[in-house]
Structure formats: C-alpha cells, structure tokens
Amino acid sequence: MNIGEAASASGVSAKMIRYYEKVGLVEAPARTDAGYRSYGSRDVHNLRFVRRARDLGFTVDEIRDLLGLWRDQGRRSADVKRMALDQIRLLEQKARHLQEMADTLKSLADCCTGDARPDCPIIAGLEAGQPLTSRRPNRRFGVTNERAVPPRR
Amino acid sequence: MNIGEAASASGVSAKMIRYYEKVGLVEAPARTDAGYRSYGSRDVHNLRFVRRARDLGFTVDEIRDLLGLWRDQGRRSADVKRMALDQIRLLEQKARHLQEMADTLKSLADCCTGDARPDCPIIAGLEAGQPLTSRRPNRRFGVTNERAVPPRR
DNA sequence: ATGCACCTTCCAAGTATGGTAAGGTCAAGT
DNA sequence: ACTTGACCTTACCATACTTGGAAGGTGCAT
Known part of the structure; x- marks a missing residue:
C-alpha cells in the first residue's frame, strides 16, 4: 500500500x-x-x-505517550484515565475562556444599534478601560490541533 | 517615551x-x-x-480592520457590529467544538475503572471506529491569541 | 514513448509570542 | 573620564501543526 x-x-x-x-x-x-x-x-x-x-485535542507528544500505553499490554488503565481527565480539564478550560470572550463581546454588541451612524459602543469598549483579561491564560490554551485541512476532494 | x-x-x-x-x-x-x-x-x-x-480573540488582520473603523469618523456602527457578531459566532463555535471533544473523552473516561488492570475503554475507544470528527473544523478554529506570556514580574 | 498520477526530499509559510545573542546608548555613580 | 546596569537595536531561532510548492523520480495505461 x-x-x-x-x-x-x-x-x-x-x-x-x-x-x-x-x-x-x-x-x-x-x-x-x-x-x-x-x-x-x-x-x-x-x-x-x-x-x-x-x-x-491531544498533542503529538501526548499521542506518543498514548501510543506507548496502547502498545503496552501491561498498562494500567489508571494511567490512561489520568491523561484523559487532564485533557478533559484543559479542553473545558479552553472552552470556558472562549465563551467568556464571546460573552464580553456580546455585552458590547448588545448596546450597539448597528445602524449607519458612527456611534458604536463596541469601538468605545475597545478603546476605553483596562485590558479585558488580566488572568494569565494557561499555556497551551489554544486548540493545538488546528487542522486547517482543506475539504476533502 | x-x-x-x-x-x-x-x-x-x-x-x-x-x-x-x-x-x-x-x-x-x-x-x-x-x-x-x-x-x-x-x-x-x-x-x-x-x-x-x-x-x-480578534486576529491581527481583523484588528487592522477594526483600527480602520476606529479611525474612520464616518464609520457605520453596523460595520463594527457585524465584525463583532462574526467574532462571537466563531468564538462560540470553537467553544462548542472544544466542549464536544471534552464530552467525547468524558464518555470514554466514564467507562474506565482507572485501576491497575490494562483493560481500558479509552484506549479501546481510540482504537476503534471512525474518525471522531468528520466535520472540517473551521479554519482559525484554535484560539489564536495564545498569549503565552510569562507571569509578569 | 508519452502522459499523468503518484511518489520522493527539502524548504517555506502562517500564527502570535518568547527567547537569545551581539552590539549600541543612556544615566547615574565613582 | 570611566564603569555599571538598565535599556535599546536588529536578526535569527523556537514553538505546534499543517499546508503548499518546487524539482525530480516512478509506475502504469494508452
């Protein structure tokens, strides 16, 4: 093949x-x-x-570990489960962060009439005030398995 | 300065x-x-x-557009709102996708006793069956503004 | 024999950010 | 004047994953 x-x-x-x-x-x-x-x-x-x-959403490195466990006939399912639970936690954290960003933006957009006039609370919101996140986002926050795959032909 | x-x-x-x-x-x-x-x-x-x-979560390219609107005194707030709504949609879509990944993994982990034995439904779930996503994830699926900033000292 | 689809390797891009190296500059202290 | 330390400069590298392309070889069908 x-x-x-x-x-x-x-x-x-x-x-x-x-x-x-x-x-x-x-x-x-x-x-x-x-x-x-x-x-x-x-x-x-x-x-x-x-x-x-x-x-x-596992990274290449994590998959290496998973493959090791897969091949290891004497693996402890606890090891696999731990990796899975870690991954779940990360994924949910990332999802929450994205949702928070969306919510912030929504609250700005809700105030915006969205017409032909230039007054725009969204712009004003971006312009004014403190940084929106002071929280340090977790490293590996982004979805690392961005598979920007073109549609299969 | x-x-x-x-x-x-x-x-x-x-x-x-x-x-x-x-x-x-x-x-x-x-x-x-x-x-x-x-x-x-x-x-x-x-x-x-x-x-x-x-x-x-706006990308650099999008911010270029936003800056243009910001500087444009004759901007239509509708233009800004559209960008915001698009962004909200993207963010929520990404959040959903992450949550789906987490849920899939959770359903595998729930079946796993997590003990010292090698039997592991998570491994089995990874091993078997069709790809988990057939959907082409949207380009720019990941959170692009991964600011892996070291903690400010 | 020609063409086309497939294979090979190597190199680059894109994204946003950090790191490091080698060197120039400034202000304060000696 | 000289040193020191903090700051600045450019340039290149690394990250993680995936795609794209170039340049060239291979396999099979017409």
Whole structure:
C-alpha cells in the first residue's frame, strides 16, 4: 500500500503521515526499490488511532505517550484515565475562556444599534478601560490541533 | 517615551510592539538620534486598543480592520457590529467544538475503572471506529491569541 | 514513448509570542 | 573620564501543526 492509499484509508493526509514519521510518532515503513513507502493494515490502524487522538485535542507528544500505553499490554488503565481527565480539564478550560470572550463581546454588541451612524459602543469598549483579561491564560490554551485541512476532494 | 515605557503603559510587550509595527498594525514612531523608538500618549492609546481586541480573540488582520473603523469618523456602527457578531459566532463555535471533544473523552473516561488492570475503554475507544470528527473544523478554529506570556514580574 | 498520477526530499509559510545573542546608548555613580 | 546596569537595536531561532510548492523520480495505461 502506497502512502496515498494509506492516507485515504486512515484519514491522515500523506503530508501528515510523513510528518508523523519524521517526528517519530509512527514508525518508518519499509520501502520499495524505488523508495516508495509501503504500508500495511497495521500501519493504517496506527494512523487511525493517531487521527482519533488528534481529533480529541491531544498533542503529538501526548499521542506518543498514548501510543506507548496502547502498545503496552501491561498498562494500567489508571494511567490512561489520568491523561484523559487532564485533557478533559484543559479542553473545558479552553472552552470556558472562549465563551467568556464571546460573552464580553456580546455585552458590547448588545448596546450597539448597528445602524449607519458612527456611534458604536463596541469601538468605545475597545478603546476605553483596562485590558479585558488580566488572568494569565494557561499555556497551551489554544486548540493545538488546528487542522486547517482543506475539504476533502 | 521609550518602547519599554510604552509597553508597560499599554500592556503590550516591547517585543509585540515591534512586531505590530513590522506587520503594519501600528505606525512606526519617530526615532531618536540613537535610533530608539519614541512614543506618545496617542500611540499608547492605539496599543491599548490593539491589546483589548487581541484579548477578545480578534486576529491581527481583523484588528487592522477594526483600527480602520476606529479611525474612520464616518464609520457605520453596523460595520463594527457585524465584525463583532462574526467574532462571537466563531468564538462560540470553537467553544462548542472544544466542549464536544471534552464530552467525547468524558464518555470514554466514564467507562474506565482507572485501576491497575490494562483493560481500558479509552484506549479501546481510540482504537476503534471512525474518525471522531468528520466535520472540517473551521479554519482559525484554535484560539489564536495564545498569549503565552510569562507571569509578569 | 508519452502522459499523468503518484511518489520522493527539502524548504517555506502562517500564527502570535518568547527567547537569545551581539552590539549600541543612556544615566547615574565613582 | 570611566564603569555599571538598565535599556535599546536588529536578526535569527523556537514553538505546534499543517499546508503548499518546487524539482525530480516512478509506475502504469494508452
């Protein structure tokens, strides 16, 4: 199976498969004489695992850990659960922060008539006063798995 | 006023002030003979505006637009409101997506005993089935204004 | 044999921010 | 005058993930 087939079978783009290989997330597969990567169903399975973990917002580093646990037949489910709970906490924190930003903006927008006149409480709100967040946002606040994937053709 | 003073007065780091200048978000200020940037209170006001817009999750490009509206005395508040409403929609969409990821993970974690045994529904959930999101996440899904600012000393 | 789709590697961009290095400048103290 | 320390300058690197492109090789069907 060439990289293209593996890509469509796993839902991970060929580009990303090479990238995951480079950063050591997946093993380098055998090569044909011409140097083409050759994948098996097991590789596709791995890639799907990665894909799903990315979909859940795990970073590449975390997925490395998850893969380790996946392969470790003697793993303790507690270890996996801890990672999952940490991730849930982070995700919810990020979601809350975004919602707060939206709410702040909403309260400004609610006061805005939104007509042809120049008076605008939103602009005024941006102009005046203290910074809106004094809180230090958590590192890794953003959603790191921004998959700016073009629609599949 | 040197860049350091402008930074602490506006809440934008010196680093970012230079960056905003480079990308054309703020005007290049006058320089002293020694080449130091020299800021006035008006510049600080501008920078504060930028800071607040960033806090609300607007991207640099969007802030460029907002600044245009800010300076435009004949602006229609409707134009500003539309940008705000768009932003609110995006923020809420991102928040929802994050929450969905958290919920999916929660449902997996809820089934996990979290003990010393290797059986783990989370791993099993990652392993099996279809990709968790088929939806193409919106470009700019992540929170772009990750201000990973070290705690102010 | 030609063309087209696919593969390869390497390099770059974009986003917003921080870090570091190497050097110039300023103001205060000696 | 000289030193010191804080501040400034530019330039480049790193982060995390993903895409895009260039330049060239390969495989298969017509």
